[in-house]
Amino acid sequence: MAWDFSTEPEFEKKLEWMREFVREEIIPLETLDIDRETYARITAPLKEKVKEQGLWAAHLPPELGGGGFGQVKLGLMHEILGQCKFAPGIFGNQAPDSGNAELLAIGGSPEQKEQWMHPLLRGELRSCFSMTEPGAGADPTLLTTRAVLEGDEYVINGHKWFSSNASHADFLIVMAVTDPDVSPYQGSSMIIVPVDTPGVNILRDIPVMDHSTVHPQLEGGHAEIVYDNVRVPKENLVGNPGDGFKLAQQRLGPGRIHHAMRWLGQSKRAFDMLCERAVSRYAHGSVLADKQMIQDWVATSAAEMQAARLLTLQAAWKMDQVGASNARNEIAIIKFWGAKVLHDVIDRAIQIHGSLGFSGDLPLEQMYRAARAARIYDGPDEVHKATVAKRILRGYEAHDVPSEHVPTRTEAARKKFAEYLELATANN
Secondary structure (H helix, E strand, O other): OOOOOOOOHHHHHHHHHHHHHHHHHHHHHHHOOOOHHHHHHHHHHHHHHHHHOOOOOOOOOHHHOOOOOOHHHHHHHHHHHOOOOOHHHHOOOOOOHHHHHHHHHHHOOHHHHHHHHHHHHOOOOOEEEEOOEOOEOOOHHHOOOEEEEEOOEEEEEEEEEEEEOHHHOOEEEEEEEOOOOOOOOOOEEEEEEEOOOOOEEEEEEOOOOOOOOOOHHHOOOEEEEEEEEEEEEHHHEEOOOOOHHHHHHHHHHHHHHHHHHHHHHHHHHHHHHHHHHHHHOEEOOEEHHHOHHHHHHHHHHHHHHHHHHHHHHHHHHHHHHHOHHHOHHHHHHHHHHHHHHHHHHHHHHHHHHOHHHHOOOOOHHHHHHHHHHOOOOOOOHHHHHHHHHHHHHOOOOOOOOOOOOHHHHHHHHHHHOHHHHHHHHHHO
């Protein structure tokens, strides 16, 4: 199967517009200490410019108000948006709203799309994906939150945490067990829960190491929630009973592609700071760029970033060709490899700046703290590595004698070519 990551010249023009727009209009917002209302006023006209370019909510098909670009083009876009954490929201594809919109686009009823998805796409509502539990982080088969159908209502009871954006959301999409008597992969469902429903108890936003010290009021937060006899209409079920795992995978697969490309944008920004410092800082008789150790950092970072970029684009291309379910290995690989590259490039950029890199006078310290989370969310590295290894190893068979054992191969080769070997012996 040939690989082709090319895009038409018209789309490259869109990418060039995005590069300048993010650099000139969005990145400057990072330094401002502003509240949510001021941020909303500043970004409203920026969002309109994005819509005028036809780039709003590009992750969805045109009939749902998106661009219908496919994963390769989305990946190239997210590489640009990843330079600044504010950019995805200004382009209408910030987490968790973008993933929730995709989930509703896939499994939502016409009524759910009208009530929840379309306002979400227009930026009129915010949402939360409430799946992770304290005892079931990396293994969602251990979910204990229950949703029991009583008459025309689901009654939800359970304990969730790291429900991102819950404190600012208008509605939650809750993953709960609806049938405990079947396989965990077939017994969970997704249910829409308005955040003001009685029994939804948002206990706190869990303090995390990547929260900004410059504008904490703009952070979405990672909420701990107790669902205490929460009642919602049965019509709030997304898809069919038992569709929870299927919907979760359809939601998370594309999201991991987007994460990986955003990490490349962030890596490139740190890499640029690394290189700028290398040619600017004079120490021990020459600029740092002349030191072999620094040259190693530059070359290694460039190679790792390029490898991550190609891996990610190839995974995106395969998703476009044969769907996310047939690109699981590729998606898992870019998740753990991209997270490692992001961390390592930022780490080198901090190191070359010394105490300045460690300080809040550069964005590197904030980038570094955020990068550490990449190895955990959407599945920790270890889970993805184990998944990849298991799938690869299925293609191998056990042998009592290694298949490359030279004495055994020699004997087999002698039998295979015996006629020729006998003739050669006779001629000698």
